[in-house]
Amino acid sequence: MLFTSVLLFLWSCDEDGITTYVPYEPTPFPLEIPKLFSDNIIDPVIPFDNPQTVEGVNLGRKLFFDPILSGDNSQSCADCHAPENAFSDADRFSEGINGDLGTRNSMPIFNLAWNYDENFFWDGRAFSLENQALEPVANPIEMHSDWKINAEKLANHAEYTELFYQAFGNVKIDSTLVTKAIAQFQRTLISANSRFDQHLLGTTTLTPQELNGFNIFMDESRGDCFHCHGNANNPLWTDNIFHNNGLDATFTDLGLGAKTGDPADNGKFRSPSLRNLAFTAPFMHDGRFATLDEVINHYSEGLQNSSTIDPLMKAVGNGGVQLSESDKSDLKAFLLSLSDPTFINNPEFQDPN
């Protein structure tokens, strides 16, 4: 909005109707907000200095899938954030360009414009989607590149100079513009067409098993998943808040605590969304669980006590909520009803290069 006003002001300064300077104005491309989102939750976060545009999204998409941003031109964002894995990958830890492995599981990417607090990564250390994108490019165990070199590579690339001009006008290419474009593309990655969404919209009928699984999810004395993972009125299926969910008695990875320095935050990680679990294994911040069954078993009987365990892991004294085998099976069926094949197959989200 502000951007547009400034442009209009420039136009009005022209004398005698003769245009001497034509600022380039990209085409607005507002997010298509799904009905379940607009009906139930507050608006997504779009930074005032990075409005969604057709040209910006197209550029961001191209950059996301292009290995040009890595140190040896071998790896793109999509290598660890692939569409078929709901923009995560199938590995426990992802491999960087030098073959190094990280210590955290690649996070899936969807509905990120609704992360209202804008704390990204498992430990929330990056504020805003734009800032988040700065890190993996420069990280020595990931894409291991240098932003200045990347800016030069792009500035010397005829197609990219044109695309940057179309997206942002006559502005020098740098990490800020690159991450703005990537963030614009990421904000378009909206997933809202799971079978459970269709059930809420009245266009499909869930099985009795799936419906019972949802009741277990919402039952404080059984699953009690809803306090951290949304409900029928919160289609994000996450609170995007940091919790210690009882994985370990002692911590090798402090999570949020390493960011804040507060021991009370040790072992806390951001709740992931339960959407698209069919595509995002393995699970947890360190990818320790290969299957959804292992995840359910963890909450049922595998909880480990520690000083910072969330009180919502309330059955820790019994090792977990002790679900019956049939409850586990129904809960899993419900969880899988939150997966959205149309999201991973959306042609707008595939590699354009």
Place this chain on the structure above:
Amino acid sequence: MKFLKLIVPLFLFVFISCGDDDTIQPTSGELSIQFNHNWNRKEIEFNEQNFTNAFGQELSITKLRYLISDIVLHLPDNNSIPIDGYILVDLNESNLIAYAPNIPFNNYTGLSFTFGFDENDNLDGAYPDLNSASWNWPSMLGGGYHFMQLEGKYENSGTENPYAYHMGTARKNPGEFEQNYFNVALDGFNFTQESTINIQMNIAEWFTNPQNWDLEVYDIDLMMNYDAQKLMNVNGKSVFSLGEIN
């Protein structure tokens, strides 16, 4: 996202803004209503096991958020000024203040509010900001929204156990629900200039008066526990008091 606003005729504001000399005094201003928290006058520090309830149990607090709605200012002539909206007080997010603009300067005889939502307001899924905060109360327990989430740990025979003191609609039997909100009426106050009225919550009162709360009996799975929900309701009525105006 959580705001309170008062619908007051706009001319008040216009009248003030057009004043061109010192003789015209404003007749209304913004009233800030700040929620403060203590444990029997002790300052609240999260994550530390340094509180003892009336039952003698040591406990910590890791989370406290609660819903206040239908704030009403009462005038001497028995009229009242309702303040639209609600506030989700959240100590973790430091969301503690409700703002009410254009409140007439006056000597108010009282301030009242609803703890939680009454039956007219407690509509399942009706408030996007509360949905976004995952503040919903399960439909199997009557739906609508939580009224409070107070969580922490308590000491029991040398081990730390969790508690989750969550309040909302009470389920008497499957499919049979009872309203569980309550009204709070506080003393009067003089509002002569833009200022902040402080409301104190003594968290210890949730665990006593009239009934002492035994965390070994009521610690977890309280949402579907009818007796626990009604006990929260009776104990909650004494937790608030009026503090200073500044």
